Amino acid sequence: MDAVANGPERTAQRIIDNLSSAVCLFDAELRLCHVNSTAEALFGLSARRLLGLTAQQLLDSNRLAGLLAVALESGNPWIERECSLKGVGEHSVTVDLTAIPLQDPSQPPGVLLELNPVDHQLRIAREESLLAQQRATQEMVRGLAHEIKNPLGGIRGAAQLLEGELDDPSLREYTQVIIHEVDRLQDLLNRLLGPHRLPRMRRINIHRVVERVRTLVQAEAPPGIRLLWDYDPSLPELYADADQLVQVVLNIVRNAVQALPGEGEIVLRTRAHRRYTVGHICHKLVICIDVIDNGPGIPEEMQQKIFYPLVTGRADGTGLGLSIAQSLVNQHGGLIECDSRPGRTKFSILLPVREGIGAEDE
Numbered sequence: 001m002d003a004v005a006n007g008p009e010r011t012a013q014r015i016i017d018n019l020s021s022a023v024c025l026f027d028a029e030l031r032l033c034h035v036n037s038t039a040e041a042l043f044g045l046s047a048r049r050l051l052g053l054t055a056q057q058l059l060d061s062n063r064l065a066g067l068l069a070v071a072l073e074s075g076n077p078w079i080e081r082e083c084s085l086k087g088v089g090e091h092s093v094t095v096d097l098t099a100i101p102l103q104d105p106s107q108p109p110g111v112l113l114e115l116n117p118v119d120h121q122l123r124i125a126r127e128e129s130l131l132a133q134q135r136a137t138q139e140m141v142r143g144l145a146h147e148i149k150n151p152l153g154g155i156r157g158a159a160q161l162l163e164g165e166l167d168d169p170s171l172r173e174y175t176q177v178i179i180h181e182v183d184r185l186q187d188l189l190n191r192l193l194g195p196h197r198l199p200r201m202r203r204i205n206i207h208r209v210v211e212r213v214r215t216l217v218q219a220e221a222p223p224g225i226r227l228l229w230d231y232d233p234s235l236p237e238l239y240a241d242a243d244q245l246v247q248v249v250l251n252i253v254r255n256a257v258q259a260l261p262g263e264g265e266i267v268l269r270t271r272a273h274r275r276y277t278v279g280h281i282c283h284k285l286v287i288c289i290d291v292i293d294n295g296p297g298i299p300e301e302m303q304q305k306i307f308y309p310l311v312t313g314r315a316d317g318t319g320l321g322l323s324i325a326q327s328l329v330n331q332h333g334g335l336i337e338c339d340s341r342p343g344r345t346k347f348s349i350l351l352p353v354r355e356g357i358g359a360e361d362e
């Protein structure tokens with residue numbers, strides 16, 4: 001952070017910035033005078049915007065600001081567990097707080113506040129088990145699909161041979177039923193087997209992908225459905241397979257259209273998350289595409305299952321859209337998350353920007 005920092009200072013800064021805890025230093029007036037990168041990510045604001053804020057403004061709590069003042073006065077540290085901080089970024093976050101008064105006589109007095117997000121740990125644990133379960137189901141379904149696919153080829157071939165031998169054309173109706181149904185099953189099995197090719201990675205602009213989906217869906221959706229967009233134009237290019245990502249966003253946006261009762265709103269939003277953990281890897285930069293609709297939401301008992309193949313809540317659904325989307329995003333090292341309640345369903349597609357490729361502005 002300090003351009004003229006010398007060697008040891010720079011090392012200390014690197015260590016502080018890479019801690020998993022958010023660190024905030026308050027001066028004797030309880031104004032924020034230093035933050036690490038983790039704190040910037042936690043509060044969703046740059047150091048420039050954060051520095052100078054009072055403890056009350058930052059924590060949005062008179063009680064916590066009062067406790068900090070007591071720590072500064074008395075010299076006694078305190079710890080507060082599972083503290084819900086409101087007004088931070090978009091959602092409230094739950095953190096464990098540790099306040100340590102600094103009383104080194106050679107330095108100006110202050111209080112160091114350490115924040116450890118609890119939500120974050122819960123989210124990582126949940127994601128890891130979700131990914132493991134999805135992988136196991138996917139493998140089982142793939143194995144089964146593969147076994148069914150082989151004899152289908154034989155059935156189709158035999159039906160064609162039989163058709164050639166039939167003298168009575170009215171009987172061909174029956175062989176055509178066999179061929180048609182086999183084709184339908186083969187199509188379903190191909191989709192169950194998942195992405196049949198590896199991603200063709202190129203440097204792409206994520207907004208091209210989202211705009212392509214928006215144009216496609218705008219043309220096919222009922223007129224009562226409004227597709228809005230809220231893009232962060234400063235996002236860097238991403239190394240990804242644009243066609244596969246179009247498929248991902250399309251599957252999710254189509255689900256939103258199908259969930260809305262002929263009218264409603266869908267927002268396509270792009271954002272960057274700095275120092276964000278996907279699975280168990282903490283990435284420097286993650287591009288996030290949110291698809292938010294104001295439809296009825298996903299019933300709670302279904303929310304844990306929607307990414308599994310063949311899970312559907314629609315009479316004419318095959319239940320493959322989300323499982324395919326999740327596999328494609330996993331191939332990009334990313335993850336799709338879902339957060340739903342009546343009136344607001346949000347699917348977040350998280351795509352890590354790999355270092356050195358498409359991350360020039362890092």
Ligand SMILES: Nc1ncnc2c1ncn2[C@@H]1O[C@H](COP(=O)(O)OP(=O)(O)OP(=O)(O)O)[C@@H](O)[C@H]1O
Nearest residue numbers: 255256259297306312313314317318319320321322
């Ligand atoms: N935005 C949403 N709002 C409400 N429910 C949703 C939403 N998105 C998904 N769902 C639920 O999740 C289920 C699974 O979705 P998925 O895309 O995997 O399958 P599908 O849409 O039923 O069938 P397919 O996409 O294969 O045609 C849906 O059937 C629906 O019940």
Ligand SMILES: [Mg+2]
Nearest residue numbers: 251255321322
């Ligand atoms: Mg679908």
